[in-house]
Amino acid sequence: xxxxxxxxxxxxxxxxxxxxxxxxxxxxxxxxxxxxxxxxxxxxxxxxxxxxxxxxxxxxxxxxxxxxxxxxxxxxxxxxxxxxxxxxxxxxxxxxxxxxxxxxxxxxxxxxxxxxxxxxxxxxxxxxxxxxxxxxxxxxxxxxxxxxxxxxxxxxxxxxxxxxxxxxxxxxxxxxxxxxxxxxxxxxxxxxxxxxxxxxxxxxxxxxxxxxxxxxxxxxxxxxxxxxxxxxxxxxxxxxxxxxxxxxxxxxxxxxxxxxxxxxxxxxxxxxxxxxxxxxxxxxxxxxxxxxxxxxxxxxxxxxxxxxxxxxxxxxxxxxxxxxxxxxxxxxxxxxxxxxxxxxxxxxxxx
Amino acid sequence: xxxxxxxxxxxxxxxxxxxxxxxxxxxxxxxxxxxxxxxxxxxxxxxxxxxxxxxxxxxxxxxxxxxxxxxxxxxxxxxxxxxxxxxxxxxxxxxxxxxxxxxxxxxxxxxxxxxxxxxxxxxxxxxxxxxxxxxxxxxxxxxxxxxxxxxxxxxxxxxxxxxxxxxxxxxxxxxxxxxxxxxxxxxxxxxxxxxxxxxxxxxxxxxxxxxxxxxxxxxxxxxxxxxxxxxxxxxxxxxxxxxxxxxxxxxxxxxxxxxxxxxxxxxxxxxxxxxxxxxxxxxxxxxxxxxxxxxxxxxxxxxxxxxxxxxxxxxxxxxxxxxxxxxxxxxxxxxxxxxxxxxxxxxxxxxxxxxxxxxxxxxxxxxxxxxxxxxxxxxxxxxxxxxxxxxxxxxxxxxxxxxxxxxxxx
Numbered sequence: 001x002x003x004x005x006x007x008x009x010x011x012x013x014x015x016x017x018x019x020x021x022x023x024x025x026x027x028x029x030x031x032x033x034x035x036x037x038x039x040x041x042x043x044x045x046x047x048x049x050x051x052x053x054x055x056x057x058x059x060x061x062x063x064x065x066x067x068x069x070x071x072x073x074x075x076x077x078x079x080x081x082x083x084x085x086x087x088x089x090x091x092x093x094x095x096x097x098x099x100x101x102x103x104x105x106x107x108x109x110x111x112x113x114x115x116x117x118x119x120x121x122x123x124x125x126x127x128x129x130x131x132x133x134x135x136x137x138x139x140x141x142x143x144x145x146x147x148x149x150x151x152x153x154x155x156x157x158x159x160x161x162x163x164x165x166x167x168x169x170x171x172x173x174x175x176x177x178x179x180x181x182x183x184x185x186x187x188x189x190x191x192x193x194x195x196x197x198x199x200x201x202x203x204x205x206x207x208x209x210x211x212x213x214x215x216x217x218x219x220x221x222x223x224x225x226x227x228x229x230x231x232x233x234x235x236x237x238x239x240x241x242x243x244x245x246x247x248x249x250x251x252x253x254x255x256x257x258x259x260x261x262x263x264x265x266x267x268x269x270x271x272x273x274x275x276x277x278x279x280x281x282x283x284x285x286x287x288x289x290x291x292x293x294x295x296x297x298x299x300x301x302x303x304x305x306x307x308x309x310x311x312x313x314x315x316x317x318x319x320x321x322x323x324x325x326x327x328x329x330x331x332x333x334x335x336x337x338x339x340x341x342x343x344x345x346x347x348x349x350x351x
Numbered sequence: 352x353x354x355x356x357x358x359x360x361x362x363x364x365x366x367x368x369x370x371x372x373x374x375x376x377x378x379x380x381x382x383x384x385x386x387x388x389x390x391x392x393x394x395x396x397x398x399x400x401x402x403x404x405x406x407x408x409x410x411x412x413x414x415x416x417x418x419x420x421x422x423x424x425x426x427x428x429x430x431x432x433x434x435x436x437x438x439x440x441x442x443x444x445x446x447x448x449x450x451x452x453x454x455x456x457x458x459x460x461x462x463x464x465x466x467x468x469x470x471x472x473x474x475x476x477x478x479x480x481x482x483x484x485x486x487x488x489x490x491x492x493x494x495x496x497x498x499x500x501x502x503x504x505x506x507x508x509x510x511x512x513x514x515x516x517x518x519x520x521x522x523x524x525x526x527x528x529x530x531x532x533x534x535x536x537x538x539x540x541x542x543x544x545x546x547x548x549x550x551x552x553x554x555x556x557x558x559x560x561x562x563x564x565x566x567x568x569x570x571x572x573x574x575x576x577x578x579x580x581x582x583x584x585x586x587x588x589x590x591x592x593x594x595x596x597x598x599x600x601x602x603x604x605x606x607x608x609x610x611x612x613x614x615x616x617x618x619x620x621x622x623x624x625x626x627x628x629x630x631x632x633x634x635x636x637x638x639x640x641x642x643x644x645x646x647x648x649x650x651x652x653x654x655x656x657x658x659x660x661x662x663x664x665x666x667x668x669x670x671x672x673x674x675x676x677x678x679x680x681x682x683x684x685x686x687x688x689x690x691x692x693x694x695x696x697x698x699x700x701x702x703x704x705x706x707x708x709x710x711x712x713x714x715x716x717x718x719x720x721x722x723x724x725x726x727x728x729x730x731x732x733x734x735x736x737x738x739x740x741x742x743x744x745x746x747x748x749x750x751x752x753x754x755x756x757x758x759x760x761x
Contacts, residue, residue, distance in 0.1 A: 046436060047433070254429070288433065291434065292400070292433040292434040293433075296430075296433065297427075301425060301426055
């Protein structure tokens with residue numbers, strides 16, 4: 001069974017400005033903090049204790065709550081779910097000195113981060129300063145022995161910057177693990193929110209699937225060997241039909257739950273600020289009530305129907321349809337699962 | 352436990368509404384979860400689970416295409432699993448849905464499947480049809496080997512067969528009251544025997560006969576034995592490591608253990624208590640005076656050590672002669688080279704090899720035990736200033752490890 005994953009937004013406050021962030025600008029500026037009581041209500045349920053569970057501390061930027069509070073969260077979570085694996089998603093913009101220690105103690109020496117070559121900036125709106133600070137923070141973690149894979153959001157700006165700009169940036173840091181995510185335009189969604197039945201958000205992409213997979217294929221063909229020689233591993237290039245989809249949130253609606261600092265719970269962390277997806281709040285409902293919210297069941301069904309669109313695809317068994325928060329097809333001739341990449345993986349395995 | 356079979360999802364929704372209204376009227380009202388709702392038919396989406404439900408079993412149904420499971424059924428399963436731990440897929444005895452479809456859903460949701468007995472087990476035909484249906488499910492389940500869900504009553508019967516392979520024939524196939532109510536209580540012996548024989552056929556075909564169960568039991572027993580041995584060896588190794596890292600005379604303790612037959616922790620305790628006893632006696636008769644540094648040895652005890660040292664020096668004809676004798680002792684007992692002996696750079700001396708035979712320990716342990724004993728005596732001489740050093744490097748500081756309360760010498 002795949003892990004059950006708890007995404008815990010300890011705050012939505014952030015020290016980086018991402019134009020297309022899935023959190024609203026208003027929430028990113030608020031100095032809210034998750035209470036221990038809410039955390040306890042969230043974790044004290046058999047949904048977690050009966051399953052192999054991963055707890056992912058997130059924000060905004062989780063580290064802005066400070067060492068003392070963050071440590072309290074981790075300790076309390078360990079008391080409640082001693083066998084759950086814990087990790088954190090940080091934006092690496094201002095890695096505090098205590099984070100490596102905390103990662104050593106609670107996160108199995110591993111955290112994660114996200115990155116893009118555009119539309120990510122410091123709070124003053126400086127993209128170059130962001131990239132510099134990000135690299136510093138990322139290097140700080142790797143140099144401290146903390147593995148911090150980077151999820152690159154393949155947004156319009158990153159793709160337009162070109163394969164070489166990205167490869168050069170990757171080679172300029174100490175990071176040895178890079179992954180790729182599809183890019184959703186939450187800014188555009190928020191201007192005109194659209195939901196299907198069950199509160200399934202219809203999310204617009206910033207780049208077509210064909211451009212995304214073409215970009216990755218080019219990256220692999222032109223710079224893949226160089227990156228590999230430098231010791232950099234890229235999950236998307238190492239997909240194996242025998243082991244299934246190693247990408248992030250495939251078939252996730254049933255096993256993901258995200259907690260906001262105010263007690264609001266939804267499924268996918270990208271839905272944190274999408275009100276139409278919310279299952280309710282722990283402020284006035286129990287976990288059992290939230291879990292039995294009909295919209296959750298409807299979204300699981302919708303996810304299955306989404307995957308049914310892939311019937312007939314030779315890659316379905318191991319691909320599972322790609323990230324479940326985006327449509328399978330976008331009309332570009334490619335799909336969310338990346339059939340082109342899987343074709344290459346199959347060719348590799350046959351060779 | 353009360354059993355309510357064959358209700359519809361719409362009826363369960365109504366039951367919940369009624370119970371919720373009762374609570375609204377009387378806040379003190381509480382419902383015990385003591386009702387097992389079985390074979391619930393999903394005529395609509397099950398939106399709320401009755402507050403008295405201990406378990407809910409949903410009967411599968413097909414959608415209008417006849418090729419997929421009905422959405423009401425799948426939705427209801429998804430919804431209940433968020434509320435109740437005890438949720439199953441209940442396959443009625445006359446169910447004609449493709450078992451592969453049902454088991455696939457069970458696997459996806461990790462939900463146990465129960466193939467339920469027909470209402471009437473007094474006639475041959477329904478029992479035969481049931482046994483055939485159960486055989487189909489059992490064959491598929493045994494071939495999958497996914498392990499994320501169970502199939503009843505096959506699971507109980509497999510348990511029974513394993514018990515028999517262990518030489519114990521249980522008087523009942525299951526002791527679970529819900530399983531008894533659903534599968535054994537109201538079933539005639541003849542019907543039960545027929546179903547069991549049909550299951551035996553499937554098991555024989557898919558797994559094998561009694562021999563298979565005996566082999567599996569042997570394998571499990573061997574695995575447990577192996578695990579126990581590994582754990583015991585790991586524990587012993589840990590104990591040895593602790594002995595070396597946490598006690599100043601580990602080999603002396605090993606030698607005492609071998610001599611006395613005591614376990615290592617007891618031998619360590621014995622050595623510790625002897626040492627502690629000597630210090631207690633010394634502290635009683637040669638205590639520190641008021642104002643003496645409590646961290647330093649008692650001046651009176653140091654005087655005693657000095658006296659003993661002086662006596663040896665005088666007896667041997669002066670400091671130079673004493674030094675020569677002590678040097679020889681340190682050499683013969685390998686005190687000075689104990690680190691090299693420990694590392695295997697220098698072999699144990701002839702004396703140590705002979706002592707090892709007598710003590711029943713490895714020569715290296717004997718050599719180091721002799722060195723440790725000599726070192727203890729040497730520290731008295733050193734305290735009395737008869738010698739300047741023991742001739743060995745200062746041992747590395749004992750690492751602070753978590754207190755295990757097993758060994759506490761020194």
